[in-house]
Amino acid sequence: MKTITSKKAARLLPGLLPDDNKYTRGLCELVVGDPIYAGAGVLAVMAATRMGAGYVRAYTSFETAAALRVVQPSCVCQPVDAFVEHRHAACEGRPCAVVVGSGFAVSDAAKATVLDVLRLTQAPVLVDGGGLATLATDEGASALRERFVAGLPTVITPHRGEADRILATLNTEEVQASRTRCEKKGIPAAAFDALLIARAFGVVCVLKGPDTYIADGNEESADDVLVLTCGTPALAKAGTGDVLAGSIGSLLARGMEPKDACALGVFVHARAGVLAAADSAELCVTTEDVLAHLPHAIRALDRKL
Ligand SMILES: NC(=O)C1=CN([C@@H]2O[C@H](COP(=O)(O)OP(=O)(O)OC[C@H]3O[C@@H](n4cnc5c(N)ncnc54)[C@H](O)[C@@H]3O)[C@@H](O)[C@H]2O)[C@@H](O)CC1
Numbered sequence: 083m084k085t086i087t088s089k090k091a092a093r094l095l096p097g098l099l100p101d102d103n104k105y106t107r108g109l110c111e112l113v114v115g116d117p118i119y120a121g122a123g124v125l126a127v128m129a130a131t132r133m134g135a136g137y138v139r140a141y142t143s144f145e146t147a148a149a150l151r152v153v154q155p156s157c158v159c160q161p162v163d164a165f166v167e168h169r170h171a172a173c174e175g176r177p178c179a180v181v182v183g184s185g186f187a188v189s190d191a192a193k194a195t196v197l198d199v200l201r202l203t204q205a206p207v208l209v210d211g212g213g214l215a216t217l218a219t220d221e222g223a224s225a226l227r228e229r230f231v232a233g234l235p236t237v238i239t240p241h242r243g244e245a246d247r248i249l250a251t252l253n254t255e256e257v258q259a260s261r262t263r264c265e266k267k268g269i270p271a272a273a274f275d276a277l278l279i280a281r282a283f284g285v286v287c288v289l290k291g292p293d294t295y296i297a298d299g300n301e302e303s304a305d306d307v308l309v310l311t312c313g314t315p316a317l318a319k320a321g322t323g324d325v326l327a328g329s330i331g332s333l334l335a336r337g338m339e340p341k342d343a344c345a346l347g348v349f350v351h352a353r354a355g356v357l358a359a360a361d362s363a364e365l366c367v368t369t370e371d372v373l374a375h376l377p378h379a380i381r382a383l384d385r386k387l
Pocket residue numbers: 118119120121122123183184185186187210211212213241242243244320321322323324
C-alpha cells in the first residue's frame with residue numbers, strides 16, 4: 083500500500099502565480115445544503131474557500147444561503163435550479179470543478195440534481211453525502227459511465243455506510259472473491275473495496291474511515307491503492323466529511339490531477355484534525371476547529387517545501 087506522507091503531500095501543494103486572478107485560481111461550484119442539512123452546505127463552502135479556489139459559488143437552499151451571507155459573504159449564492167441555466171457558460175475554459183451532494187437528504191429531487199450535475203458538467207465533479215445514493219441507481223451508474231467515456235473525471239467520497247450501499251449494486255460474488263483475496267494477502271478489505279468501486283464506476287474513490295483509501299482504478303492491484311493513516315479519532319464528528327468534500331473540490335478546481343487532489347485533500351484534512359487536537363484536546367475538537375486548522379495544516383506543509 084502507498085502511504086500518503088507529509089513529504090508527498092508537500093510536493094503536491096499548488097502555489098500561486100504573481101499574476102493570478104480569481105478565475106485563474108479556479109472556480110469551485112458547490113451544489114449542496116438542503117434546508118435540513120444547511121450546516122453541511124456551509125461547512126463544504128467554507129472549506130472550499132479556504133483551500134485556494136479563487137471563486138466559490140454555491141447553488142443551494144435559502145437556509146444555507148442565508149447562513150453563508152453571514153459567515154462567508156465572499157461566496158456567491160444561487161438557488162439550486164439556477165445550476166442548469168448557468169451551465170453553458172460556467173467554466174469558459176477556466177479551471178473549474180463542481181461538488182454535489184454534501185448536505186443532501188436522499189430524495190427524488192436530490193437524485194435529479196445529481197444526475198443534472200453529472201450530465202451537464204464538462205469539468206471534474208465530486209459526489210458526496212446524500213448525493214452518493216444516486217450512484218447506487220441505474221441512471222447514476224450510467225451517468226458515471228458516460229463521463230468516464232468522455233474523459234471527464236468524477237471523484238466520490240463515501241464513508242463505510244455509503245460505500246456498502248454502492249457495493250451492494252455490484253456482483254456479490256466478485257465482491258466476496260476480492261474480500262477473500264485481500265484477507266489472504268493481509269491487505270485491508272477497504273483497499274480492495276475502493277479499487278473495486280473505482281474500476282466498476284470509472285471514478286476516483288476516496289473511501290473514508292479511520293484510515294482512508296484512494297483508488298482511481300488504474301492501480302495494478304490493491305497494493306497500489308493510496309492510504310492515509312495519520313488521522314485522528316478527533317475527526318469522528320458530524321460534518322468533517324463535508325469539510326473534506328469542499329477541500330478536495332477546491333483543489334480539483336485549481337486544476338490538480340484528481341488522484342493528487344484527493345491525496346492532498348485527505349492529508350491536509352487529517353493534519354488539521356491532529357493540529358486541532360494538539361491545540362485543545364482530542365475529545366473536544368469540533369468540526370469547526372478542523373475547518374479553522376486547515377490553514378495551519380497547509381502552512382506546516384509549506385515549510386517543508
Ligand atoms: N451539520 C449538518 O448539516 C450535517 C449534515 N450531514 C449530511 O447528512 C447527510 C446524511 O449523511 P450521514 O452520513 O449523516 O447519513 P446517515 O448517518 O443516515 O448514514 C447513512 C448510513 O450509513 C451508515 N453510516 C454512517 N456513517 C458511517 C460510518 N462512518 N461507518 C459505517 N456506517 C456509517 C449509517 O448507519 C446509515 O446506515 C449527508 O448529506 C451529509 O452531508 C452530515 O455530514 C452531518 C452534519
